[in-house]
Amino acid sequence: MKHLPILIADDDEDDRFLIKAAFEECGSDIPLFFVQDGLELMQYLNNENAYTDASVYKQPSLILLDLNMPKKDGREIIQEMRANSNFKAIPIVVLSTSNAPSDIKTCYELGANSFITKPSSFEGLLEIIKNLQQFWFVTASLPQ
Amino acid sequence: MYNSLRNVVILFAGSIVLLGMLSFSAYQEVRESLEYARSVEYMHIIQHEAERLGATVKELENCHKGYVYKQEAEYLNLIFASKEQIIRLLTTLQQRVKDNDSQLARLEAFKRGFRRHIAILNSSIRYTRAENKVDELAVSKSQIQANQMLRDLSSFQNYQKQLLSVRGMQKDQTDNQMSRKMFLFALFTVLLLLVSFGLIFSELRKRITFQDELERKIEELKRSNSELEQFAYVASHDMQEPLRKIRAFSDMLLIRQRAVLNEDGKSTLQKIAKSSERLQNLINDLLAFSRLVNKNAQNVETVSLDTLLSEVLKDLSMLTIEKNAIIEYDHLPTISGVSFQLHQLFLNLISNALKFSKNGIAPHITIRYRLLLGSKIFNIQEVKPFLTYHEITISDNGIGFEQEYADKIFMIFQRLHAKSQFEGTGIGLAVCKRVVTNHNGYIKAESVPNHGATFTIYLPNNRNEE
Incomplete structure (x- = not known):
């Protein structure tokens, strides 16, 4: 069966590249969409501007969210999504460089589903992507 | 005056x-x-x-x-x-x-x-x-x-x-x-x-001038201090980003191009990985240190040093067993302080004592405690003679160091040995000194090469203030 896409929000081009490479390395067939900031992410979800074609830009099964982004940061996104009945159920995995306890606590309080600190090695990233796939797409059931 | x-x-x-x-x-x-x-x-x-x-x-x-x-x-x-x-x-x-x-x-x-x-x-x-x-x-x-x-x-x-x-x-x-x-x-x-x-x-006028100057200096110091703290934090934080990518990309290169890379290429990439890992450790330490300097994030509580020491020894139990070390200790007091910092202090001092042991000789570490009056403490000018202090000494039978380096070892990233000989970034004792300073105490080191080292901590007795 064909999976719904994973939406990845990260303002850092290198990080987007690394995440994409990691997914490829794992042999994933899940479609990936990338946005560069919070504003674009909301546009994608609402099928606005460049993302009007709902048959291409399907509602994501999972969101990988960076915290510190321009225009609208990750915390605002979580807040906004959890307040909107259309996006309330979409799982959000925070993928951030931060490992500050205060950030972690805030994200969970706002309604993130998990918090992952970006690893500093590609190998670590591979491990995380493999785990993510295993957990969210094999072990866990996602809302349809 | x-x-x-x-x-x-x-x-x-x-x-x-x-x-x-x-x-x-x-x-x-x-x-x-x-x-x-x-x-x-x-x-x-x-x-x-x-x-x-x-x-x-x-x-x-x-x-x-x-x-x-x-x-x-x-x-x-x-x-x-x-x-x-x-x-x-x-x-x-x-x-x-x-x-x-x-x-x-x-x-x-x-x-x-x-x-x-x-x-x-x-x-x-x-x-x-x-x-x-x-x-x-x-x-x-x-x-x-x-x-x-x-x-x-x-x-x-x-x-x-x-x-x-x-x-x-x-x-x-x-x-x-x-x-x-x-x-x-x-x-x-x-x-x-x-x-x-x-x-x-005239004396009053002089003092008022002094006081003004002092206040201005304190203000200046506060400002430059907070700027430095910010600087250290921001610098190390922002340095993390590109470094993380250097590591990730060289790692990715090694993994994805393994088939086409020759041995020379692989070993070069490994060297890059090793150097960036070391830089990462340094930055992490610097970050930890700058957090230590930032006093706002510290909450003072009552800490039983006895309990804390047994936790530290548990953390070090693997190394202790591996080195066949003997650790003797006195009953330690309960003080008010920042628990995780004091944990860090004891961990660093004892792990140093374990690390810098003589080849082939099992480390013997002695932790002694006594309460004494400030006037009985020599070699440290800043102690107040009428306050009582907790004196905790940690002595080992390790390789020691030349007494002339006794001050230098407490400086950040100062090392007395080659990296290949003993690993570590050289921040451990700087952290110790900072922790002791945060607790209004003093630390000194004494050693004779090849005859072990003794670190002495003086922490003010909190009952002084009551």
Whole structure:
């Protein structure tokens, strides 16, 4: 069966590249969409501007969210999504460089589903992507 | 600073002594004046009595003449009364001048004259009574005798007058001296007070200037300190980003291009990975250190160092077993502090003791504790001698170090050994020092190469403040 896409929000081009490479390395067939900031992410979800074609830009099964982004940061996104009945159920995995306890606590309080600190090695990233796939797409059931 | 304070105290003491002398002199002056007034009054009384005596002598002579010429019995009574009066006055006067021999002698002469006068007078009265006529010779003799007595008396009076004027002169003189003395005292006191006031004023002004300067410096220090903290945090935080990518990309290259890379390429990539890992550790340590410096994030609680030490030893149990180490420790106190920092402190010190052991010799670490007064702590100038301190020493039998490096080892990223010999970034002891400083304590290191090292921590006893 064909999976719904994973939406990845990260303002850092290198990080987007690394995440994409990691997914490829794992042999994933899940479609990936990338946005560069919070504003674009909301546009994608609402099928606005460049993302009007709902048959291409399907509602994501999972969101990988960076915290510190321009225009609208990750915390605002979580807040906004959890307040909107259309996006309330979409799982959000925070993928951030931060490992500050205060950030972690805030994200969970706002309604993130998990918090992952970006690893500093590609190998670590591979491990995380493999785990993510295993957990969210094999072990866990996602809302349809 | 203390010199000028001493001067002020001396000046004030001098002023107080002078003021005391001044009031004593004033008291003396008043007493002398009173005494003088009394003595003047006394002299006037004597003078008055002497005058009365003279008048009574004249009266006696007049009554004598009255009797012999008029032969009225009334005069005899008057003569008797006058005689009595003269004797009484004479006795009083003698009593009054009993300290003055020359005046007594004059009164004695007067008394002798009086006796002769009475003798003449009596014979004259007897004669008149018997013969009923006047003994002219006796009358004139009596008059001469009375005059003689009056002369004696006037010499007494003159002398008394002289005495009075001499006393007056003396009094004037002492008054002058006294007022000059008092004026000098007062002048000197005012001068001393002025000088001490000047000293205090200048000292105060100096201190106010110092205080202003100090406040400005503290403000400056605070600002540069917070800037430094921010700098260290931001710098290390922002350095993490590109470094993380260097690691990730070289890692990715190694994984994805494994098939096409030759050995040289692989080992180069591994070297890049190793160097970036080391840089990562350094940055992490720096971040941790800058968090340590930032005092806002610390919450003080009651920490049992006994419990904390057993936790640390548990953390190190693998290494301890691996090295066959023996760790001895005393009962440690409970203090108020930041738990995770103190944990870090003990962890770093004990793991250092384990790490820098001699090859082939099992580490022997001794942790000793005692409570002692600040005055018993030597080599550290900043300790307050009247506070009590917890002294905790951690000694080992390891490789030690040259004593000349005892300060250097506490500096951030300072190492005494090659990286290949002992691993680590060189931040451990800097963290220790920072933790101890955060707890208002002191740490020192002593060692002889190859004879172990001893680290001594002094933490102020919190009960000092209660």
